[in-house]
Amino acid sequence: MRHYLILLKHELRMLLISPPTYIASVLFLMLMGFLYWSIIRGMVNAPADLLPSVQFFSVFWIPVFFVVPLLTMRSIAGERSSGTLDTLMTTPTSRVAVVLSKFSGAYIFYMLLWFATLGFPIIASKLYPQAAASGLLLDPASLIGSYLFLAISGLLFIAIGIFASSITRSQLVAGMLSFTTLFVVIVGGQQLGNIASNADLVSWLNTTVNYLQIFQHLDDFSRGIIDTRPFFYYTSTAALLLGLSTLVIEAKA
Amino acid sequence: MDSIPSIRVKNLTRKYGAFTAIQNVSFTVNPGEIVGFLGPNGAGKSTTMRILSGIMSATSGSAWVGGVCVAQSPHEVKRKIGYMPENNPLPDDMRVVEYLRFRARLKEVPGRKIRATVQEVMEICDLARTARRKIIGTLSKGFRQRVGIADALLGDPEVIIMDEPTIGLDPHQIQGIRSLIDNLRGKLTVVLSSHILPEIERSCDRVIIINRGRVVASGTSGELREEFLPGNRFDLEIDGEEADAIATLATQGVEADIIDTQQISDSICKLSIKADSEAAHGPQLIQLLSQSPKFKLHSLAPRVPNLEEIFLAATKRSWEETIETKPKTAKPPVPEAQNNTTT
Numbered sequence: 001m002r003h004y005l006i007l008l009k010h011e012l013r014m015l016l017i018s019p020p021t022y023i024a025s026v027l028f029l030m031l032m033g034f035l036y037w038s039i040i041r042g043m044v045n046a047p048a049d050l051l052p053s054v055q056f057f058s059v060f061w062i063p064v065f066f067v068v069p070l071l072t073m074r075s076i077a078g079e080r081s082s083g084t085l086d087t088l089m090t091t092p093t094s095r096v097a098v099v100l101s102k103f104s105g106a107y108i109f110y111m112l113l114w115f116a117t118l119g120f121p122i123i124a125s126k127l128y129p130q131a132a133a134s135g136l137l138l139d140p141a142s143l144i145g146s147y148l149f150l151a152i153s154g155l156l157f158i159a160i161g162i163f164a165s166s167i168t169r170s171q172l173v174a175g176m177l178s179f180t181t182l183f184v185v186i187v188g189g190q191q192l193g194n195i196a197s198n199a200d201l202v203s204w205l206n207t208t209v210n211y212l213q214i215f216q217h218l219d220d221f222s223r224g225i226i227d228t229r230p231f232f233y234y235t236s237t238a239a240l241l242l243g244l245s246t247l248v249i250e251a252k253a
Numbered sequence: 254m255d256s257i258p259s260i261r262v263k264n265l266t267r268k269y270g271a272f273t274a275i276q277n278v279s280f281t282v283n284p285g286e287i288v289g290f291l292g293p294n295g296a297g298k299s300t301t302m303r304i305l306s307g308i309m310s311a312t313s314g315s316a317w318v319g320g321v322c323v324a325q326s327p328h329e330v331k332r333k334i335g336y337m338p339e340n341n342p343l344p345d346d347m348r349v350v351e352y353l354r355f356r357a358r359l360k361e362v363p364g365r366k367i368r369a370t371v372q373e374v375m376e377i378c379d380l381a382r383t384a385r386r387k388i389i390g391t392l393s394k395g396f397r398q399r400v401g402i403a404d405a406l407l408g409d410p411e412v413i414i415m416d417e418p419t420i421g422l423d424p425h426q427i428q429g430i431r432s433l434i435d436n437l438r439g440k441l442t443v444v445l446s447s448h449i450l451p452e453i454e455r456s457c458d459r460v461i462i463i464n465r466g467r468v469v470a471s472g473t474s475g476e477l478r479e480e481f482l483p484g485n486r487f488d489l490e491i492d493g494e495e496a497d498a499i500a501t502l503a504t505q506g507v508e509a510d511i512i513d514t515q516q517i518s519d520s521i522c523k524l525s526i527k528a529d530s531e532a533a534h535g536p537q538l539i540q541l542l543s544q545s546p547k548f549k550l551h552s553l554a555p556r557v558p559n560l561e562e563i564f565l566a567a568t569k570r571s572w573e574e575t576i577e578t579k580p581k582t583a584k585p586p587v588p589e590a591q592n593n594t595t596t
Contacts, residue, residue, distance in 0.1 A: 006359055086342065
């Protein structure tokens with residue numbers, strides 16, 4: 001535990017001093033700001049059924065596809081290729097602490113990026129007080145639900161990235177691997193759902209497929225419906241992946 | 254304390270798939286000794302060191318560091334070892350003092366002592382004044398190497414293992430690292446590997462030569478000299494034919510072989526000879542050779558085989574042995590290697 005805290009502190013410090021962090025955050029916020037702006041603009045032209053924040057978070061997958069690989073591909077693969085993983089292993093640090101600190105560092109940064117997007121509705125409500133008065137921009141239920149969704153789905157996404165980074169020594173391969181895995185998990189689950197809704201499946205298979213519908217989870221959460229099943233899905237899969245990463249590091253010494 | 258060897262390795266074997274990196278390696282290092290690991294590329298030096306430091310596990314065999322088994326309690330062993338890997342990887346974007354403090358924390362140096370400990374190792378490695386707040390990425394190779402050694406010294410280890418600490422350094426820096434290792438003499442057990450043979454010879458008490466994954470020789474350089482290159486060697490400069498010199502010696506009952514000749518000018522030639530009998534000493538040879546009318550002796554100097562020659566002889570012998578005795582037995586016949594180490 002002590003080692004975990006030391007490593008986490010180190011990890012966050014390295015994030016703070018490295019320029020890529022700032023570039024990634026600026027790009028992320030620019031992209032998300034642009035998306036938010038276009039949503040608001042669309043609503044001005046034609047009234048929409050959904051709240052702006054609900055629409056905004058429904059495109060969460062766009063930044064996930066590039067931010068998660070960029071954040072995690074360096075973590076273990078980079079240390080392995082530069083050899084600093086070896087020096088880390090010669091200290092009395094457990095491998096679990098190494099993996100967990102990498103994971104927590106990336107996760108904290110990921111969540112900070114998302115919380116920065118809270119600025120968009122706040123800015124919008126300052127600029128359009130009448131819209132804010134109607135409660136459209138800062139609807140607490142949908143905001144809390146959406147951020148909760150991001151927080152727990154982030155566990156899985158970052159864990160995917162860490163696992164991809166742990167099995168290779170090339171950062172490029174790690175990045176591509178986590179990108180494709182994320183794609184399969186997010187889009188593949190959706191496609192599976194589409195197929196399942198057309199075909200007539202046995203009920204247990206149908207439940208399983210529904211269980212993997214990430215967009216469905218987001219839908220529920222952003223409406224303020226908090227379900228425990230997605231919690232279980234994301235945390236258990238993340239724990240599994242992190243455990244596997246630990247084993248991989250142990251085996252690939 | 255003295256009865257427990259710092260490092261004891263018994264029948265260590267490591268295989269990478271079908272390839273055997275090290276096979277039945279056994280040796281012992283006593284507390285306070287500085288031991289050099291020698292071997293051609295791919296001989297298994299790094300593998301042995303990595304197993305000792307607990308990064309890698311062995312396929313079979315056992316290793317103890319300070320009486321603690323590496324396989325059973327790796328964490329305990331890691332507290333006793335300071336390891337500097339090959340190429341000395343360091344994070345480029347940290348400052349020296351920050352990095353060392355981070356490492357000290359990881360090595361479980363108590364919080365109050367971190368500042369003092371880091372300051373101390375920086376003093377030892379001559380980093381305190383010059384490079385304290387420099388960014389590691391901007392340091393020269395010599396300073397990086399010192400940071401690596403400083404890191405290995407952190408946390409009060411009993412044993413320091415350095416994989417090629419002098420690789421890629423200029424002579425001044427090598428001198429610096431050598432005096433640094435000399436400073437550690439007696440306080441810690443040091444195991445280092447190197448390709449630079451004079452380096453090992455000067456700074457190490459004992460040498461272990463590894464070839465093709467097996468210990469082929471072990472002992473002080475004097476012992477190895479006797480084992481692998483027996484007989485006395487001399488460098489002579491004579492004015493005349495070299496065959497005459499040998500013939501003269503032979504008539505006086507001194508058997509000698511020419512190892513190497515070099516024509517310096519028309520008449521003068523320089524030759525190295527090897528006298529088989531231990532009785533052939535310098536004064537005797539001078540007397541014998543200066544009597545002869547056929548040639549004139551210009552100079553005679555005893556030639557002490559350096560580690561390079563011993564190394565070449567030892568590795569060559571082990572090549573021949575492995576080729577000849579391959580089907581019979583895998584264990585190399587090195588009785589001395591173990592006798593003089595277990596005492």
